[in-house]
Amino acid sequence: QVQLVESGGGMVQAGGSLILSCVASGSISGLNTMAWHRQAPGRQRELVASATSASGTAYADSVKGRFTISRDKAKNTVYLQMSNLKPEDTAVYYCKLNQFSGDYWGQGTQVTVSS
DSSP: OEEEEEEOOEEEETTOOEEEEEEEEESOOSSOEEEEEEEOTTSOOEEEEEEETTSOEEEOGGGTTTEEEEEEGGGTEEEEEEOSOOGGGOEEEEEEEEETTEEEEOOOEEEEEEO
16 A cells, blocks of 8 residues: 655745645555646646656646656655746645556645735
8 A cells, every 4th residue: 555645735825836745655666656636626637747766757738837846766755846826726736656556646735826
């Protein structure tokens, strides 16, 4: 089993910054992908950014240039640095780990951006 715990959400004004963290524990494979997804009210969950254990990264077009995903492999932790936040970034942000045994999700952390 794998457990994911997110932290770092909160409320910020437009143009502000936040850093989200997600710590993974349990039976973690050396080969995996960690990602951040988000879900706004009334909308489908969407991929925000992902990072592979081989250090590859990918971003949704809507966050390119504003968000940065990074990993600390020794700590099994993934971060999401969010800058120049916009009201449309308001959502619950979920951490996800994908490995050979399946997909695992965190409980989510709320990010609210006020205009």
